[in-house]
Amino acid sequence: MFQKLKIATLSAMIGLGTLAAAPATAQADSLYFGFGIGGPSGGYVYGNSGRSHRAERPRRHYRACSPRQAVRKAERMGLRRARIVRANRNIIRVAGRTHWGRQHVVFARAPRCPVIR
Template sequence: MFQKLAKTLCVVAALGAAGAAAPTSASARDFGATISIGNGGIELVRHRGHYRPNYGCSPRRALNKARHFGIRHARIRGVSRRAIVVAGRKRHHRAVVRFARVPGCPVIAYR
């Protein structure tokens, strides 16, 4: 029983040591770069793309989403830590949409 436990611990330690050697390529990926190995040796290539992580709902995204819902003359009525309120007109009536400040801008309320 003790020998089986010792073997298991050795395997876990070996996997942990192998995992500790891997962060060099993962850390390069976190900063928007790639490690390239070619004839000239090892090179760090930085990318200048349009990568933008989705941190949450911005007022601009809420306005675009309200316009997509058919609200005309949409404007930001209020911004708080938890919600964005957009007001406008739809079918000749006032419309107010409240979006949550989380990724995807889900609708909380619609009047």
């Protein structure tokens, strides 16, 4: 009995050693083993992790609100046919129409275009 246990342990060590020594050519594919409460588990993952290549690209963080960003935010707020009426170094005023008539929205030149009025 003890001899069979020694042979099983030795073969398991050799098998795991060969898996650890195998070269990792494809980083997207992986072979995993786990020992937990539910018992031993293992598997093989093929392909990427589901993220697109665009998610790995760093995002640009703009320092100030641009007129284009202000118009887009005004349209998301419900202004139809939004256009820039006035823009200076502190504010961007956008005009458009709603169900109740003409409306003006004033944005600050700060990140994420906060609404002033």
